[in-house]
Structures are given as C-alpha cells and as structure tokens.
Amino acid sequence: MSDVVTDQRATVRPWHVFAFGSVLASIASFERVHGLRSGRQYVLCHQSPALNHLTLVALALVAGAFLMAVVGAATATMRSTPSRPPFLIACMVAALAFVVAADRVDAGGEERAAQLTAEAVGEGRCDYTPQVYSATPGWFSW
Structure with missing residues (x-):
C-alpha cells in the first residue's frame, strides 16, 4: 500500500472571490x-x-x-489552467x-454637505424648498 499525502493547505477558489x-x-x-x-441629514439651501456627483461616484465604486x-x-473559472491563489486574492483585495x-x-460628500449647511446658516433662510442630503456612513470612513 502506498501512502497518499494530500495537500491540506487552504486554497482560494473562484467562488470565494x-x-x-x-x-x-x-x-x-x-x-x-x-x-x-437613519444617517445624518443636512439641509442644503x-x-x-x-x-x-460624489453620490454617483460612490455608487459606481460599490458596483x-x-x-x-x-x-x-x-x-x-473559464481559464483552461487553474488560477493561482495570488490572482484570486488580488481580485478580493480589489473588491x-x-x-x-x-x-x-x-465621507468627503458628508464633509462638503456640512460646509454647505454651515454657509446656509450664515445666509439666514432659503429662498426655495431646501434639498436634504442624507449621509451614508460606511465602515471605512475614518
């Protein structure tokens, strides 16, 4: 009988990506x-x-x-040779x-909204129905 040694290392598969x-x-x-x-809201005059533009860019990045x-x-999956783990890990890092x-x-959009709100407070009142900007905080907005 021969001993078969299997490779027990953790591998990254396409479905993991x-x-x-x-x-x-x-x-x-x-x-x-x-x-x-439920996020912070800013009233913009x-x-x-x-x-x-910042909102659309953020949504495009999520997409x-x-x-x-x-x-x-x-x-x-479609490659004829199995993909190496560095390629798959690079895809996960890119995501x-x-x-x-x-x-x-x-976070930059929220800062800009705060600046615009502060400027509007200095002016007094809005001439028309104000726009409400809702901040969408994320885990990585430190």
Whole structure:
C-alpha cells in the first residue's frame, strides 16, 4: 500500500472571490440604503452638483466591487489552467479597495454637505424648498 499525502493547505477558489465581493458590495449597498433612513441629514439651501456627483461616484465604486467579484470569479473559472491563489486574492483585495474608496468618497460628500449647511446658516433662510442630503456612513470612513 502506498501512502497518499494530500495537500491540506487552504486554497482560494473562484467562488470565494465571488462570495467575498458580493457580500462586501451587498453590505455597502445596504449601508447606503439604510443610511438614507437613519444617517445624518443636512439641509442644503442651494443645489450642489458636486454632492450629486460624489453620490454617483460612490455608487459606481460599490458596483465596481461587485463587478470585480464577478469578473474575477468568471475569469478564474473559464481559464483552461487553474488560477493561482495570488490572482484570486488580488481580485478580493480589489473588491475591498472599491468599497473602501466608496466609503471615503461618501465621507468627503458628508464633509462638503456640512460646509454647505454651515454657509446656509450664515445666509439666514432659503429662498426655495431646501434639498436634504442624507449621509451614508460606511465602515471605512475614518
């Protein structure tokens, strides 16, 4: 009888990449939707295209995290040779980087909203129905 030694090291598989990125993107999306209801709100007397732009960038980054997970897992699955763990780990790190970047962009948006609110208080009152900006705090907005 021959002794068969199996490799018991932890390996990263394509579905790990998909699961990791999908969970991160889902949590980040939930934070933003939940933040619209329970986050800090800023009343703005003037329209701010910069805040609208920052919100869209943050949402695009969250979508990028999910896309990175899908593309990384699909690429690893469709290759004729098995993907090496560094590629899969790089995909997971990239998905995490997208979520961290989205949280940092949202933090910048909140700072801008606070500045605009402070400026509006100095002016007195709004001439029209004010816009409400809801901050969407994330785990990585330190």
